[in-house]
Amino acid sequence: MAAEEAPTVLTGAQALVTSLERLGVEVVFGIPGGAILPAYDPLYDSKLRHILVRHEQGAGHAAEGYAASTGRVGVCMATSGPGATNLVTPLADAYMDSVPIVAITGQVKSNFIGTDAFQEADIRGITMPITKHNFLITEAADIPRAIKEAFHIASTGRPGPVLVDISKDALENSAPFVWPESVKLPSYRPNTRPHVRQLKAAARMIAESQRPVLYVGGGVVRADASDELAELVKLTGIPVVTTLTARGALPDSNELNMGMPGMHGSVAAVGAIQRSDLLIAVGTRFDDRVTGRLDTFAPEAKVIHADIDPAEISKNRVADLPIVGDAQEVLNGLVTELRHHELPDLGEWHEFVGSLKRRYPTAGDEPVEGELLSPQYVIRRIGEVAGPDAIFAAGVGQHQMWAAHFLPHEQPRKWLNSGGAGTMGYCVPAAMGAKVAHPDTVVWGIDGDGCFQMTNQELVTCAVEGIPVKIAVINNQVLGMVRQWQTLFYDKRYSNTELHSARIPDFPKLAEAMGCVGLRATTPEEVEDVLAQAMAINDRPVVVEFVVNKDAMVWPMVAAGTSNSDIKIAKDLAPEWEEEAL
Numbered sequence: 001m002a003a004e005e006a007p008t009v010l011t012g013a014q015a016l017v018t019s020l021e022r023l024g025v026e027v028v029f030g031i032p033g034g035a036i037l038p039a040y041d042p043l044y045d046s047k048l049r050h051i052l053v054r055h056e057q058g059a060g061h062a063a064e065g066y067a068a069s070t071g072r073v074g075v076c077m078a079t080s081g082p083g084a085t086n087l088v089t090p091l092a093d094a095y096m097d098s099v100p101i102v103a104i105t106g107q108v109k110s111n112f113i114g115t116d117a118f119q120e121a122d123i124r125g126i127t128m129p130i131t132k133h134n135f136l137i138t139e140a141a142d143i144p145r146a147i148k149e150a151f152h153i154a155s156t157g158r159p160g161p162v163l164v165d166i167s168k169d170a171l172e173n174s175a176p177f178v179w180p181e182s183v184k185l186p187s188y189r190p191n192t193r194p195h196v197r198q199l200k201a202a203a204r205m206i207a208e209s210q211r212p213v214l215y216v217g218g219g220v221v222r223a224d225a226s227d228e229l230a231e232l233v234k235l236t237g238i239p240v241v242t243t244l245t246a247r248g249a250l251p252d253s254n255e256l257n258m259g260m261p262g263m264h265g266s267v268a269a270v271g272a273i274q275r276s277d278l279l280i281a282v283g284t285r286f287d288d289r290v291t292g293r294l295d296t297f298a299p300e301a302k303v304i305h306a307d308i309d310p311a312e313i314s315k316n317r318v319a320d321l322p323i324v325g326d327a328q329e330v331l332n333g334l335v336t337e338l339r340h341h342e343l344p345d346l347g348e349w350h351e352f353v354g355s356l357k358r359r360y361p362t363a364g365d366e367p368v369e370g371e372l373l374s375p376q377y378v379i380r381r382i383g384e385v386a387g388p389d390a391i392f393a394a395g396v397g398q399h400q401m402w403a404a405h406f407l408p409h410e411q412p413r414k415w416l417n418s419g420g421a422g423t424m425g426y427c428v429p430a431a432m433g434a435k436v437a438h439p440d441t442v443v444w445g446i447d448g449d450g451c452f453q454m455t456n457q458e459l460v461t462c463a464v465e466g467i468p469v470k471i472a473v474i475n476n477q478v479l480g481m482v483r484q485w486q487t488l489f490y491d492k493r494y495s496n497t498e499l500h501s502a503r504i505p506d507f508p509k510l511a512e513a514m515g516c517v518g519l520r521a522t523t524p525e526e527v528e529d530v531l532a533q534a535m536a537i538n539d540r541p542v543v544v545e546f547v548v549n550k551d552a553m554v555w556p557m558v559a560a561g562t563s564n565s566d567i568k569i570a571k572d573l574a575p576e577w578e579e580e581a582l
Contacts, residue, residue: 007176012140012166013038015177016104017046019147022179025075027051027066027436029059033079034119036106038171051436051465054457056083058429060090061455063101065433067094068416069391071224073154074101074433080108081119084165085126089423091161092130096420097245098222100159102150110138110167124165132160133188138167141175152183157190158309159222190308194325194333201321202280202304203337209278209302211349212238215261218245218419219283219307220327226250226412228331229282235335237346239353241269243284245419247409258353259362262290263558264401267360270556270564271577272353276301280334283307283327286316287420296563306330360575362405365552367524375474375548376402378527382444382472383407385531390442391434393417395427395451398480401554403446425454431469432462442535445471449501450479456510462541463515470534470542476550477502484553488571502547511543520545 010018016039020028027049032040043050053059056078063074078084084105094101108117124136133153135146143166150162206212220229226249233240233256240250241261250257259266261273273279279301284290286305291297294316305312305319306327313322323330364376379402383392388410394400394417409415416434418426431445452473462469479497486494501507508518517537519530521544534542556575558567568574 007178009174010177011038011042011174012143012171014042015140015143015175016147016166016171017042017048018177019144019179020048020075021046023148023151028075028077029053029062029433030077031056031059031079031083033083033106035080035108035168036077036083036104036171037079038168039077039104039106051461053429053461055455056086057089057425058432058455058458058461060087060101060103061093061426061429062433062436062458063103064090064094064099065393065416065430066437067100068430069413069434070437071222071413072100073151074099075104076101077104079106079119080123081121084123085121088126088130091127091163093418093421093423093426094161095130095132097218097418098159099161100154101161102154103161103163105163105165106171107136107165107167109169111169113167123163127163130161131163134163134165136165136167138170139175140170140173141178143170144177145180148180149183149185153185153188157192158219191310191324192308192326192329194306194323194330196333198321198323199330199333199337202323202334203341205278205302205304205321206236206238206280206334206338207341207343210344210346211276212236212278212280212346213272213276213301214238214240215273215279215281215284216240216246216249217243217282217284220249221246221412223283223308223327224412225283225328225331228328228335232331232335235338236343237350238280239272239349241265241272243287243290243419244404244417246283247404247415248412251410252408253410255354258357260404262564263292263560264554264556265290266357266362266405267556267567267569267575267577268353268357270558270567271356271575273298273301274565275352279303281305282330285312291316292558292564293562296565356575356577360569363555363569364402364406372549373522373524373527373546375399375476375546375552376406377524378472378474378546378548379403379446380406381527381531382446385535386442386444388414390414390444391416391438393427393431393434393443393445395445395447396422396424397448397451398476398484398552398554399446399448399474407446424451427451428455428469428471429458431471432458432467435467435469443469445469447471447473448480449473449475449477449499449507452507453505456514459511459514459516459541459543468538468541471544473507473543473545474548475501475507475545476548476552478550480550481554483550487553488559507543507545516541516543518543518545520547522547
């Protein structure tokens with residue numbers, strides 16, 4: 001009998017690259033530096049595509065954009081110290097929004113750890129609260145196992161970020177390469193299958209309700225459960241609200257989609273929730289931006305709360321019926337159980353929520369001759385020209401809310417934004433990551449002049465690497481959302497929100513300097529012209545500046561700390577649905 005072949009001896013750096021190759025990784029976003037440098041040598045000969053970003057934060061957000069648009073794990077890499085700490089923001093962002101990424105960082109040599117060596121930082125300790133798990137690896141032999149476990153943890157259960165910190169000597173030293181055939185983590189066993197008893201109880205509650213609402217969160221998108229959601233809606237006729245991170249989980253064109261709930265949600269979505277007698281919450285966490293003042297949220301509703309993370313259930317709003325499980329399996333199970341029930345006639349309920357949708361559409365200011373552009377008009381036209389097959393990434397602020405309302409959200413994984421963390425600077429690198437993953441798909445970034453100035457250097461990366469994203473800069477010359485609050489709640493005392501970006505920088509010239517095409521529009525006619533030009537250019541990144549009115553505000557709005565029932569559709573104007581009888 002032939003002797004078993006001995007494992008190949010590899011350096012830790014070679015083992016790292018080989019492990020990534022075995023896991024099917026296509027692209028790594030990163031920047032080399034001293035502690036991670038050994039890993040970059042075998043990358044030179046690898047089939048892995050490495051994209052050299054201009055800032056580690058860009059690497060992290062690009063990995064997020066890649067992951068959120070594909071459902072696969074995104075990968076970023078950085079060196080020790082400041083390289084690793086620059087990943088903290090995207091790691092926190094991915095943790096809040098359940099995005100599966102693996103961050104690989106170099107660390108000082110193991111005998112230097114704890115000595116305050118050059119570029120040393122306890123990145124494992126720093127990121128412990130904002131990762132699903134993290135590793136410190138000091139032995140070359142442990143690298144394959146750690147990488148395989150990291151990918152497993154990031155992509156299973158509730159997705160999220162995992163960090164693998166590897167000491168420089170572990171990368172330099174050699175050991176037999178042993179690839180684990182399976183992952184054995186006794187303490188990590190996410191429950192994906194909902195209990196049948198809970199599903200049966202949920203079906204009974206739904207069958208007995210008269211005013212049910214499906215409150216759908218980003219977990220439905222992460223679980224690729226949009227088809228199952230559509231099947232449940234078709235079977236039951238239950239109206240749906242989709243949170244900021246769930247836009248596209250159910251097509252906006254579906255008449256039962258009431259839109260986005262919450263602080264800047266639609267009147268139809270907010271009114272449906274506030275009048276409901278049953279909330280079926282799936283893949284959502286009752287975030288304060290949705291609930292408003294919690295004790296006034298959906299005051300007449302019983303709550304079925306389904307989530308793959310048991311820690312989220314009853315964390316904010318106590319659930320009458322908890323269901324732990326994967327959103328796809330939960331929705332499938334509800335469809336199966338509800339086929340055994342006589343479902344209620346929701347005609348009166350449909351009429352009520354439908355009337356809200358007809359009477360209180362989310363308004364967008366139309367252009368007025370001689371005045372600056374309306375940002376809502378600009379964003380709507382971008383969506384109409386690009387179409388529902390495009391991928392849209394947004395920054396954070398007013399433009400994000402307008403994009404959530406006015407873009408064509410017809411498909412899942414086409415809408416990328418920072419929901420829980422609200423990270424300014426997310427847009428450009430996330431759009432870059434999405435375009436790398438989908439080179440044949442149009443990718444538009446909708447950014448503000450404030451957000452854009454935080455991470456626009458990644459357009460250099462896009463130009464050099466041949467990543468032809470299209471970025472719209474909605475330039476209102478101010479930090480718009482902060483200024484809106486100053487207008488409404490701080491007596492128009494505009495403290496440090498003027499960016500002076502009407503003059504500095506010149507965005508088209510800045511774009512040209514970074515190897516992109518730079519365009520500008522100030523009138524509706526110019527909007528049509530620059531959009532046609534931008535859509536026709538597919539060999540370089542394009543930046544289009546739209547000079548818009550700084551006084552435009554996001555409506556509807558629920559002021560922080562108030563009830564959703566106090567929603568305003570303009571400064572001193574509230575909808576009348578509270579007084580209506582069903």
